[in-house]
Amino acid sequence: MPAGASSSSALILPLTAEHAAQVLAIYQAGIDEGNATFETTAPSWEAFDAAKLTEHRFAALDQDGAVLGWVAATKVSDRCAYAGVVEHSVYVHPAARGRGIASALLKALINSTEAAGIWTIQSGIFPENTASLAVHKRAGFRVIGTRERIGRHYGTWRDVLLIERRSSRIV
Structure with a gap:
């Protein structure tokens, strides 16, 4: 979905x-639920802004301009062989879930990355986050492996499913 397009319940625009x-409040809400990330607190805006690729980050807004969710990508490496690979995160406000917001955000990300020649979007998802796994599967992502006991989260070893979407347009 190009920037400025809308889903049935949100306008998708570049995240600024x-x-x-x-955005950071939605991120913190996801963190607080315990199955979204190993992070324990949302970063400052300055850190978030510096880490995310400006051309591959979008916000979903309701008709009043409130942010319903966001998606953003980061480079996985500075090595030229990985120039077409990004890692992404997508978060939706708890009150806005089940309305297609994540799907619309992922569509915007897929369109922007493919237009830029990016051939792989990847992420790591806790296996318990079944809603995220389902929305990613519908967007063309597949599980390519399990990183068993890859990190400790509040004192508990957690697995992470590595997912990716390969562009069929960029070969």
Whole structure:
């Protein structure tokens, strides 16, 4: 979905500093639920902004301009062989889930990355996060492996499923 397009319940636009407070609050809500990330607190806007690729980050807004969710990508490596590979995160406000927001955000990300010649989008998802796994599967992602006991989260070893989407347009 190109920037400026809308899903049935949200307008998808480039994510900017104007959205910072709401984006970080949604990120923290996902962190607090315990199955979204190993992170324990959302970063500052400055750290978030510096880490995310400007051309591959989007916010979903309702008709009043409130942020319903966001998606953003980061480079996986500075090595030229990995120039076409990014890692992404997608988060939706708890009250906005089940409305197709994550799907619309993933579509915007897929369109922007393919337009830029990126051939692989990857991420790691806790196996317990079945809703995220389902929305990613519908968007063309597949599980390519399990990183068993890859990290400790609040004192418990956690597995992470490595997922990826390969572009069929970029070969």
